[in-house]
Amino acid sequence: MALCRGQGGTPADKPRREWHNSWQVVAMAALGGFILSDVYPFNCEAVPGYKCTGYRSQDKSFHVEGALNHVFTWSLPFEGSQLRVFRIKLDDQSFSFREPEALVGKLNRGFLEASSCHPIKTINEKLIAELSKAFPLKRLKCSFPFLRVGETNVLTSWNCDIQSAAFWINLLEDNSNFESLAGGTTQDIEDFRVSLSELSLPKSPGRKGKEDREGIFGRAKIWLRPSLLVHVQDVIQAPDFLPGSLYILSGPVFRKCLISPFTMPAFHETLFILGCDQNMEDICLQSLLDHLKGTLDSLLTQTLLEGSQLSSSVDFVFQPNKRDYMINVESHNFGPDSAKDLNIGSISTSVSSITHEDQCFVFVSMNLDLLAMLVWGISDWRMLWTFDNRFLKNFVPGKIEPFKSYALYPPSYVHDISFWLDEKKEFDELEFHTVARAVSQDTVTSIQFLSRFQHPETEQVSLCYRLTYQTCDKALTQQQVATVQSQFRKEIQQRLHVTPR
Numbered sequence: 001m002a003l004c005r006g007q008g009g010t011p012a013d014k015p016r017r018e019w020h021n022s023w024q025v026v027a028m029a030a031l032g033g034f035i036l037s038d039v040y041p042f043n044c045e046a047v048p049g050y051k052c053t054g055y056r057s058q059d060k061s062f063h064v065e066g067a068l069n070h071v072f073t074w075s076l077p078f079e080g081s082q083l084r085v086f087r088i089k090l091d092d093q094s095f096s097f098r099e100p101e102a103l104v105g106k107l108n109r110g111f112l113e114a115s116s117c118h119p120i121k122t123i124n125e126k127l128i129a130e131l132s133k134a135f136p137l138k139r140l141k142c143s144f145p146f147l148r149v150g151e152t153n154v155l156t157s158w159n160c161d162i163q164s165a166a167f168w169i170n171l172l173e174d175n176s177n178f179e180s181l182a183g184g185t186t187q188d189i190e191d192f193r194v195s196l197s198e199l200s201l202p203k204s205p206g207r208k209g210k211e212d213r214e215g216i217f218g219r220a221k222i223w224l225r226p227s228l229l230v231h232v233q234d235v236i237q238a239p240d241f242l243p244g245s246l247y248i249l250s251g252p253v254f255r256k257c258l259i260s261p262f263t264m265p266a267f268h269e270t271l272f273i274l275g276c277d278q279n280m281e282d283i284c285l286q287s288l289l290d291h292l293k294g295t296l297d298s299l300l301t302q303t304l305l306e307g308s309q310l311s312s313s314v315d316f317v318f319q320p321n322k323r324d325y326m327i328n329v330e331s332h333n334f335g336p337d338s339a340k341d342l343n344i345g346s347i348s349t350s351v352s353s354i355t356h357e358d359q360c361f362v363f364v365s366m367n368l369d370l371l372a373m374l375v376w377g378i379s380d381w382r383m384l385w386t387f388d389n390r391f392l393k394n395f396v397p398g399k400i401e402p403f404k405s406y407a408l409y410p411p412s413y414v415h416d417i418s419f420w421l422d423e424k425k426e427f428d429e430l431e432f433h434t435v436a437r438a439v440s441q442d443t444v445t446s447i448q449f450l451s452r453f454q455h456p457e458t459e460q461v462s463l464c465y466r467l468t469y470q471t472c473d474k475a476l477t478q479q480q481v482a483t484v485q486s487q488f489r490k491e492i493q494q495r496l497h498v499t500p501r
Contacts, residue, residue, distance in 0.1 A: 001025065001069070001070045002068070002069050003023060003025065003068055003070060004063055005063065005065065005066030005067055005068070006022065006066075007023050007025075008022060008023060008025045008026075008068060009023055009024050009025060009026070010036070010070075010408070011409055012039040012068060012408075013068065014066065024411075025070055026409050026410065026411050027411045027477070027478070029072050029475065030075075030411065030476055030477045031477055032475075033075050033475050034073065034074060034475060035073060035074075035075040035407045035408075035410070035473075035474070036070060036071070036072055036407070036408045036409055037071050037072065037073040037406045037408065038070075039068050039069065039070055039408060040069050041067070041069070042068055042069045044064050052064065075473075075474045076386075076387060076474050078441070078471070078474050078475065078476060078480055082104075083098055084098070084107070085097070085098050086098075086107065093173070095171040095172060095173060096171070096172050096173075097169045097171050100167045100169075100438070101438035102167070102265055102434050102437045103167065103254060103265060104438075105387065106252075106254075106266040106385055107252075107266075109252075111268060111384075112142075112250055112251065112252075112268060117395060117397060118392065118395075119372045119375075119376055119378075119384070119395050120368050120372050120384065122372075122395065122400075123299065123368055123372045123375055124250055124268070126299060127270065127295060127299065127371070128248060128270075130295040130299075131246060131272070131291060131292070131295060134287070134291040135244075135245070135246035135274070135288075136244065136245045136246065137245065137246050137247075137248060138245050138246070138248070139248045140235065140247060140248065140249045142228075142249055142250060142251035164256070164428075165226060165255040165256045165430065166224070166226055166256070167223060167224045167255070167256065167265075168223050169222045224253075225254065226253055226254065226255040227255075227269065228250075228251060228253060228269045228270075228271040228365065229271065231249060231271070232273065232350075235247055235249070235273055236273065236275060241275065242275075243277065243359055244274075244275070244276060245275075246272055246273070247274075248271070248272055248273075249270070250269070250271070250368075251269065252269070253267060253268075253269045256430055256431075256433075256434050257430075258447075259433045259436065259437060259444055259445070260446075261380075261381075261445070262370065262373075262381065264369060264381045266385075267367050267368065267369040267370070267381075268368040268369055269365060269366065269367060269368065270365075270366045270368055271364070271365050272288075272362075272363070272364040272366075273361065273363055273364075274288055275360070275361050276359060276361075277358060277359060278358060278359060285349065285362055288362055288364070289316055289325075289347070292327075292364065293316070296314045296327075297313075300314070300329070300374060300375060302375055302400040313329065313330050314327065314328070315328045315329070315330065316328075316347065317341075324346065324347060324348045324349065325346065325347040326343055326345075326346055326347075327343065327344050327346060327347065327366070328341040328342065328343055328344070329342045329370075329374060331374055342374070343370075344366060344367045344370045344371055345364065345365050345366040345367055346365050347363070347365075348362070348365075349362050349363075350362075350363065369381055369384055375400060376394075376395075376400065376401075376402065376403040378403045379405075382442055382471075382472050382473070383473060388406070388473050388474075390406045391406075405472075406473075407472060407473050407474070410476065411470070411476070412445070412469065412470040413468070413469045413470070413476075413478055414467070414468050414469075415466075415469070415482075415485045416464060416465070416466050416467070417464070417465055417467065417488070417489065417492075417500065418453075418462055418463065418464035418465075419462065419463060419492065419493075419498040419499055419500045419501055420461070420498060420499040420501065421460070421461045421498055422499075423460065423461075425496075425497050427463070427496070427498070428496065431495070432447075432465075432492065432496060435491050435492055435495055436467065436488060438491075439487050439491050440469065440484050440488065443469045443470065443476060444468065444469055445469070445470045446466075446467070446468040447465055447468075448465065448466040448468075449465055450464040450466050451463075451464045452464075462501060467488075469481045469484070469485075
């Protein structure tokens with residue numbers, strides 16, 4: 001579609017008109033299921049047979065200077081994602097569970113598998129290859145259970161409450177209760193096949209057989225792992241653990257988080273584990289830090305044009321405990337508003353273990369999703385999880401080139417919501433964000449607290465928030481957002497025990 005200068009109402013127009021004084025071309029296209037995939041200058045000489053007939057057939061020609069061609073393509077349907085049901089094997093018994101609503105489309109995607117050409121796998125392989133030049137490597141298959149049970153002592157500097165941030169799973173016996181999970185597609189996960197002993201489930205004294213197992217699963221605390229750091233003890237206490245070798249574990253992790261541009265409920269983590277003699281701790285740590293910084297700096301310059309300056313800088317921020325570091329990257333790849341430190345990982349040190357009394361350990365945890373975004377210039381983490389095949393066509397094996405989005409200038413929609421709090425229950429803001437993420441299918445990009453009001457007579461408290469909706473890969477209409485907002489009001493009333501106003 002060719003439009004005169006300013007008519008489209010997108011940032012590509014120079015100058016850009018006010019929204020209400022334009023064709024609102026992206027929002028109108030969304031009504032038909034289209035997304036804007038390209039914009040380029042309109043050249044009337046390049047169009048055979050083109051003739052400017054004038055404004056309403058008058059002797060007043062159109063201003064073709066600054067006109068733009070808008071190219072639209074089909075979008076995947078907004079309502080395309082369905083909850084999936086997964087089967088897992090525990091000893092000789094099968095169980096099923098439905099994926100959490102806030103994680104729809106994020107379980108068992110296989111981005112790190114051998115056959116994958118996903119950028120997350122590419123960046124992981126490049127990271128490992130560079131470190132292999134300095135350390136002997138031992139790659140471990142991430143065949144540990146996806147589900148962790150009981151109190152987990154996670155060594156982490158992510159500053160999150162593991163208990164409240166965990167995604168809890170309810171297991172149902174596959175043969176008897178599977179019908180109750182109807183409505184989702186079913187998928188077997190070989191990686192989830194674990195034994196009762198691995199899950200360390202509590203046993204009921206004096207009960208055996210099927211009854212005992214039903215009691216076990218009724219009381220078990222089962223969650224999706226929040227970090228690969230939960231596997232640290234399994235690795236360092238193995239009888240074949242070798243000091244001086246860099247052990248590597250990679251896989252997806254899951255945790256609830258507040259909605260913001262660079263925090264995600266699911267991401268891929270790579271964990272490096274290095275053991276060394278206690279008297280060599282400072283030397284080993286410094287060597288690892290130097291090689292890691294050099295590797296990250298090298299990766300972050302892969303997409304720079306010749307003559308360009310480094311747009312991202314890596315910094316290891318020493319923590320107050322005088323032992324750990326946060327891995328921060330100051331990036332300008334996503335515009336001036338996002339020129340801030342992005343935390344892409346952590347470095348933790350630990351004293352000797354029971355099996356290695358004379359050794360110390362260094363654990364490096366890296367968020368591969370954020371690293372991939374920085375390297376390729378992908379501004380929205382949700383794009384990494386899209387089901388649209390056009391995403392992977394951007395990536396050529398063996399090359400790292402700047403990412404070009406196929407969904408340009410998606411419109412955003414703003415809705416406010418206010419509600420009375422239940423005096424008997426504490427308001428859980430993390431769960432508020434998680435419900436918004438689940439109901440909106442990750443289309444809420446921002447939740448801003450606006451105001452707190454207390455009624456002068458009843459002293460009842462009301463909160464007001466502003467939600468911003470926007471997709472990164474699909475057509476989204478104002479009507480669809482209004483429907484989602486209405487459903488969100490119902491969900492928070494039911495789940496958080498608040499009263500929408």
